[in-house]
Amino acid sequence: MNNIAETRALARKCGMPYIDIEKEVPDKKCVDLLKEVFARNYNSLPIRFLNGGVLVAIGDPDQKEVVETLTFHIGKKVYPALGDKTAIRKAIDTYYSPPSSEPAKKNESPPAETEEEVEREHRIISVISNKGGVGKTHVSTNLATVAAQGGKKVLLIDADLGNADISNKLALFPEYTLYDFLLGDVPLEDMIQKTAYGFDLVGGSSGEFKLANINYVQRTKFIRSFRKISENYDITIFDLSAGIGTAVMDFALASDEILIVTTPQDIIAGYACIKASFQRFKDIEESLLKKVEFYEPRKVYKPWVIMNQITSLKQGLFLFNRICQTADERINNMEAMFSIKPEYLGGILYDRDNFKKAETERKPITVVAPRSNPSQCMEYLGKNLMERPDLRSYSQQIKTGLGRFAMIFGLE
Numbered sequence: 001m002n003n004i005a006e007t008r009a010l011a012r013k014c015g016m017p018y019i020d021i022e023k024e025v026p027d028k029k030c031v032d033l034l035k036e037v038f039a040r041n042y043n044s045l046p047i048r049f050l051n052g053g054v055l056v057a058i059g060d061p062d063q064k065e066v067v068e069t070l071t072f073h074i075g076k077k078v079y080p081a082l083g084d085k086t087a088i089r090k091a092i093d094t095y096y097s098p099p100s101s102e103p104a105k106k107n108e109s110p111p112a113e114t115e116e117e118v119e120r121e122h123r124i125i126s127v128i129s130n131k132g133g134v135g136k137t138h139v140s141t142n143l144a145t146v147a148a149q150g151g152k153k154v155l156l157i158d159a160d161l162g163n164a165d166i167s168n169k170l171a172l173f174p175e176y177t178l179y180d181f182l183l184g185d186v187p188l189e190d191m192i193q194k195t196a197y198g199f200d201l202v203g204g205s206s207g208e209f210k211l212a213n214i215n216y217v218q219r220t221k222f223i224r225s226f227r228k229i230s231e232n233y234d235i236t237i238f239d240l241s242a243g244i245g246t247a248v249m250d251f252a253l254a255s256d257e258i259l260i261v262t263t264p265q266d267i268i269a270g271y272a273c274i275k276a277s278f279q280r281f282k283d284i285e286e287s288l289l290k291k292v293e294f295y296e297p298r299k300v301y302k303p304w305v306i307m308n309q310i311t312s313l314k315q316g317l318f319l320f321n322r323i324c325q326t327a328d329e330r331i332n333n334m335e336a337m338f339s340i341k342p343e344y345l346g347g348i349l350y351d352r353d354n355f356k357k358a359e360t361e362r363k364p365i366t367v368v369a370p371r372s373n374p375s376q377c378m379e380y381l382g383k384n385l386m387e388r389p390d391l392r393s394y395s396q397q398i399k400t401g402l403g404r405f406a407m408i409f410g411l412e
Contacts, residue, residue: 316347
């Protein structure tokens with residue numbers, strides 16, 4: 001039996017329509033609705049508009065979340081039709097990455113990156129949560145893995161000084177940790193550890209030392225060293241301690257991006273984290289407005305929200321909208337100068353078996369089970385975060401990124 005006959009039989013068995021992808025000419029406007037990374041991940045290709053939705057050829061009828069996930073990404077109702085897997089992959093190659101009509105020129109060097117292009121690459125991201133157990137470190141580790149796999153140079157910093165979660169979860173045993181840097185004479189460069197997952201790591205330390213205990217001298221040392229070393233990376237990710245203490249919020253708000261991780265079970269704690277970080281955001285901006293001449297305050301606080309351990313993508317989006325509604329009612333309607341506008345980075349579907357497997361093997365789930373639902377979600381989050389337009393120059397980022405540490409802590 002050939003592939004076409006097998007696929008037809010499988011379609012009948014699953015109660016799905018069959019589509020002969022080789023006889024179809026996909027509508028370019030439909031194809032553009034789905035990003036290439038998701039078309040390849042789910043081996044799916046939009047074909048044409050149908051009854052207010054989109055007819056999509058899919059290669060695997062057994063993925064329970066495929067249709068729901070594609071609906072989320074495309075933004076329209078999806079009408080799935082089963083097609084031959086190999087034919088769909090070939091069609092994806094054709095319609096997303098068509099061969100160039102011009103022959104390649106030998107020995108031609110790629111165009112040099114302009115200074116502006118290089119400058120726009122660097123970003124500092126802090127990952128926070130109101131409490132432990134919501135998957136904050138899991139998110140940090142897998143985002144670093146996805147970004148590194150995407151060609152970015154990534155530095156992951158385990159700033160949860162009391163637990164050293166990342167080193168423990170990944171079975172990494174650094175010779176030196178952030179503890180040695182802050183309390184000893186170990187240079188930061190000697191603490192950076194290469195990992196098998198493509199990113200560099202500055203490990204935390206198991207003990208009683210907490211971020212909140214950093215004194216003025218240690219803050220100065222931390223700021224100056226990380227401002228220098230971060231210039232060597234496209235993305236720096238801080239996995240901060242759980243909780244809403246002032247020190248944690250100050251370090252988070254000094255970043256270019258803040259990712260707040262919560263779960264359906266801890267939605268109230270998630271909102272409390274958003275509210276606390278907004279209040280600290282407001283306090284800092286008002287303080288800098290008084291201290292720094294000609295300072296232009298940021299008036300809108302825009303944290304990213306990640307909904308972890310969800311049972312469906314709809315659930316994650318519904319809960320995020322509830323958070324936004326509550327923020328409008330309890331914060332924005334009461335504020336005159338400042339406001340909060342959370343942005344939804346996405347949700348992570350819960351998969352108990354694969355999470356357990358990742359914990360047992362002490363590896364990122366995106367490595368252990370790359371085709372699992374959580375891994376697909378994590379790849380979407382990483383791509384969404386990395387592809388977000390960032391028009392600031394590096395000099396501007398210094399003022400909004402690590403340079404803000406200096407202003408917040410009164411070091412400049």
